[in-house]
Amino acid sequence: MSRKKKKTAVKKTANPEGAGGRRKPWEPVAICVALVIVVFVVFGQTIHFGFVNYDDDTNVYAAPQIVAGMSLRGIEWAFTHMQLSRWAPAAVISRLMDCTFYGTWAGGHHLTNVLLHAAATVFLFLALEESTGRMWRSGFVAAVFAVHPLHVEAVAWVSTRGELLCGLFFMVAVWSYSRYTRAAGGRLYYAASVAAFILGLMSKPMIVTLPFVFLLMDYWPLGRFGRVPRVRLIIEKMPFLLLSAGFSIVTSLTTPKPPGAVQMGLWLRIENAIVTYCIYLRQTFWPTDLAVYYPNPQHGYPMWEVAGAAAVVCLVTAATYGLRKRYPELLVGWLWFAGMLTPVIGIVQISNYAHADRYNYLPQIGLCVAVTWMAANWATGRRYGRAAVGSMGVIVPCVLMVAAYRQTSYWGSSKGLWMHALACTTDNDIAHNDLGNLLLGEGRRQDAIAQYREAARINPRYADARNNLAHLLFQDGHAAEAMEQYQEAVKIDPDSPPIRKSYGLDLFQMGKLDEAAAQFREALRVDPDYTDARTSLANVLLYQGRMADAIDEYCEVLRINPGDSLASDNLGNVLKLLYQQGRKAEAVAGAERALKVNPGNGRIEEALAGMLGDGRR
16 A cells, blocks of 8 residues: 555656656657747737837947947947947847848848747746746746737837847746756856856846846745755855846946936835836736836826735735745745846836836746746646646637737837827827827928927927927927927937937027037037037038038048948048148048048048049149
8 A cells, every 4th residue: 555655656746747647758849849939920020010210220220330230340339338328238239240131121130039039938938847847837938928918019129139138048047047956067057057147137237136036946946945055055146146236336337317307206216116016917917008108107196006006016925925835936926026127117217117018028927937836736636627727728828929919010110109109008208209200201290290299298308309399390490489499408408419419400500600519519428429410510610611620520420430421422522622722731631531540431532542643643
């Protein structure tokens, strides 16, 4: 009798998921293939999408350093410059590679996003299966991750490359760490985990919470608490903790604060953080009304809403802690979710978002793990439990696929994206402003003005909307009102290079050359590599008769962006003009200086050859 009982116990441990007692070798491979297929079923449509008019220009197609493609100079630029005030060299290098292969074909950039998401999904499955030994549960969590509508933004938006790379390196780090804890002499896996962590930090600093996730995994499912000395658990996390601290300090020092116009008080940020936790919870289980941008509350939340959200957070935390011995996965999953959201929950304001779908790309895994394991454990031993859970394991991913496919379709055009955002949110100043930009591109100037006015009405401290409105008013002959809008925009956001450049261009049109030059110099003070402002400054200097200074500015533009055809043409014309005025030595010196910073420039070589040839005759 005792031998029979022992045999039964061993059989139960060997077959924790009740899959007939044996896991066939091809099953994990089949799951990985299926995960890749469902990713492409949902997100393959993005290959036919274009860029959107929201950061894609600055990050990709209008960034000369990116469009130039992969080179040693480009790699150096990736490590020494920031895009949109973020230092993320791994993300920048991936964009350089995309431009090398695809140029500015948006479909290629989207394809890379889809491939990265598919790879992250597969590694999530491998990491969970490695750490828990539960193949089908891990496959279900990975399937939900693959097709959840909340993840559409991270995949369908070219500018969110950092999220995808960070996610992939996170999964690789977790898989490597799990292998390290289970493999004898696993130093190679430990080193791989550290390397993946560094690459993740270079993609997006949100991964700084990884050491915290490792500690949670030590508790469950790895079960190292009580088995491994606590001192060792802490010591082996030290490289990760030091890297997290270092990158956190660098990020805090290099990330500029939002303009005073969009800065929120501490209490409002706390309110928003509490409510946002509940919003993410709701969106995880009922992913509707998802938008590309959720505006910050202008006047805070009703007290009942804040109190209710705080009560939910406290109750969930207390419940998961109380059930930790029976269901340790609940506590680990909840703390994974809450802890990973900490850097982006808004206590430290890093943007003017109230929250963002992409911020839940990694935290949501914790919730899914908690619910999946609890449901599977509940079903064990119940007559119809396994059938019910198995059915949900098929139905849930299918429903999410349909919802995610539809959510992805909104990214097919910028106009559809912003119209959907306006339908899902209220008082969305960003959506009105960017919709105005699209209407302007369609030639609907008055409709664009109406959208800019609405954005400024919703948020009177919205500098970009005032800038856009001012430029159109100036073009329509309302110079006085335009100047008022410009002055207010500069007062709100004095360190915005685009606003300074736009203001300067219209001052230039009014013949106020000194004031225009001052605006361009202010733009360059903030961003010395802003070639549009530098070219405009050179044009002003040229009109002022300061040709030598204008040549210097054009040469600097060509140094920053060797492919700038406008600067090449303008510089060539200036050199010819100097030569025609009899200032031959200045013209030749200017051409030689230009070729020194931009060798091989055909326009300048042609001008120099003409001057030298004429001199010999």
